[in-house]
Amino acid sequence: MRYETFIGKRYLFSPRRDRSISVITWISIAGVALGVVALIVSTSVMNGFRTNLRNAVTGSLPHITMYDWDDGMKNYSALQKSLAEHPEVKGVAPYIFKQALLTGKKQPKGALLRGIDPQQEANVTRIASYLRDEVYGFVPTEEKQKFISTSLLQRLSHPESRKKHLKDGIILGAKLARQLETAVGDFVKLVTSEQRMTPIGDVPRIKKLEVIGIFESGISGYDEVLAFIDYRLLQKIYRMNDQVSGLGVRIADPENAPQVAGELAELSTEYIVGNWADENKSIFQVMKLEKIGLFLILTLIIVVAAFNIVSSLIMLVLEKSREIAILKALGAKDSGVRRIFFFQGLVIGSLGTVSGVSLGLIICWVLMTFDVISIPPGVYPGGNRIPVLIDWLDVLITMVSSFLICVVVTIYPSTKASRLNPVDPLRYE
Numbered sequence: 392m393r394y395e396t397f398i399g400k401r402y403l404f405s406p407r408r409d410r411s412i413s414v415i416t417w418i419s420i421a422g423v424a425l426g427v428v429a430l431i432v433s434t435s436v437m438n439g440f441r442t443n444l445r446n447a448v449t450g451s452l453p454h455i456t457m458y459d460w461d462d463g464m465k466n467y468s469a470l471q472k473s474l475a476e477h478p479e480v481k482g483v484a485p486y487i488f489k490q491a492l493l494t495g496k497k498q499p500k501g502a503l504l505r506g507i508d509p510q511q512e513a514n515v516t517r518i519a520s521y522l523r524d525e526v527y528g529f530v531p532t533e534e535k536q537k538f539i540s541t542s543l544l545q546r547l548s549h550p551e552s553r554k555k556h557l558k559d560g561i562i563l564g565a566k567l568a569r570q571l572e573t574a575v576g577d578f579v580k581l582v583t584s585e586q587r588m589t590p591i592g593d594v595p596r597i598k599k600l601e602v603i604g605i606f607e608s609g610i611s612g613y614d615e616v617l618a619f620i621d622y623r624l625l626q627k628i629y630r631m632n633d634q635v636s637g638l639g640v641r642i643a644d645p646e647n648a649p650q651v652a653g654e655l656a657e658l659s660t661e662y663i664v665g666n667w668a669d670e671n672k673s674i675f676q677v678m679k680l681e682k683i684g685l686f687l688i689l690t691l692i693i694v695v696a697a698f699n700i701v702s703s704l705i706m707l708v709l710e711k712s713r714e715i716a717i718l719k720a721l722g723a724k725d726s727g728v729r730r731i732f733f734f735q736g737l738v739i740g741s742l743g744t745v746s747g748v749s750l751g752l753i754i755c756w757v758l759m760t761f762d763v764i765s766i767p768p769g770v771y772p773g774g775n776r777i778p779v780l781i782d783w784l785d786v787l788i789t790m791v792s793s794f795l796i797c798v799v800v801t802i803y804p805s806t807k808a809s810r811l812n813p814v815d816p817l818r819y820e
Contacts, residue, residue: 423743740797
């Protein structure tokens with residue numbers, strides 16, 4: 392063991408005269424640890440919220456859409472096969488978007504109808520995770536959620552309804568259902584802009600539909616306007632023949648949507664290609680800036696703790712000035728003295744960072760495992776538990792930042808100790 396390390400350990404943890412220096416050392420370690428804990432927990436919660444929000448967005452919308460402005464995409468089977476051959480593509484399905492007026496028990500409400508293929512939609516969006524059999528009810532277990540979604544998508548199928556002589560079904564957004572004052576089993580009237588001739592003149596086409604399920608993503612902008620229906624039924628109502636609005640595409644990594652969208656656009660220049668990231672760019676950009684701002688603000692906690700390190704080392708230098716003078720008189724170099732105090736700052740930073748990371752990960756695990764803070768269903772995307780997602784890159788950045796801050800602040804006190812003149816402390820000894 393080098394003498395710098397031996398002396399640094401004695402100075403750091405075994406001060407014989409002034410126990411307050413040891414107390415300040417432990418306070419410094421605790422301060423660094425608390426800063427690291429705050430950073431890890433806050434960034435993990437924000438990552439979890441962002442992921443749940445992304446999942447909620449892709450629960451109703453595909454990662455990538457290839458569409459026609461005039462809802463005139465026809466003979467799309469060949470294009471669907473070409474898109475499915477891309478290595479990043481995991482699923483392709485047709486869809487139709489239409490605006491309509493839905494009438495419930497009392498008041499009408501405008502809605503955005505999304506015509507889907509019940510057999511293929513689960514391969515393109517996460518709709519199966521957000522289908523419910525009641526408004527703002529419980530968050531089902533994974534097994535029960537799978538059963539609910541499978542049965543609802545089968546019931547939504549227009550050919551199956553015709554075969555079993557059932558009323559055609561519709562799945563309403565949670566807030567839309569509340570505004571229409573309807574529940575599962577009730578009926579709503581779909582009023583379209585399409586006209587039909589009658590003896591009294593042109594009247595809108597009206598279709599009576601049974602509410603068979605609820606879509607609950609937790610995003611107000613979607614839950615209060617979206618309604619899902621079989622796209623083949625929409626083709627009949629709006630007289631679209633075999634045309635659809637476009638094709639929805641699901642890819643392996645949603646974060647690569649802009650890049651993959653550009654590659655898919657080369658397969659057909661006839662249609663427009665969009666992706667979820669560009670369509671929701673503003674909200675996710677705001678979340679990204681909030682995360683950066685939160686990281687910078689919470690880093691100040693570590694900076695404040697680092698100043699405790701400076702104060703404790705400076706006090707230690709003042710107390711040990713005679714010992715430093717003796718070391719220099721015996722031939723110790725300035726670099727050796729500098730390393731003694733640099734070692735102490737290194738130990739404080741390491742202990743604080745490691746203990747903070749450990750405690751932060753434990754808190755994240757507790758939040759992920761137990762209902763520490765219960766949130767009412769329907770308020771938060773993805774359930775009633777605070778979402779937590781540990782990003783190991785964020786953890787690494789936090790560790791490195793904390794460690795570097797603690798190392799940098801030790802430069803001044805260690806340099807001050809190395810430059811101490813040995814004559815002054817020993818003059819009156």
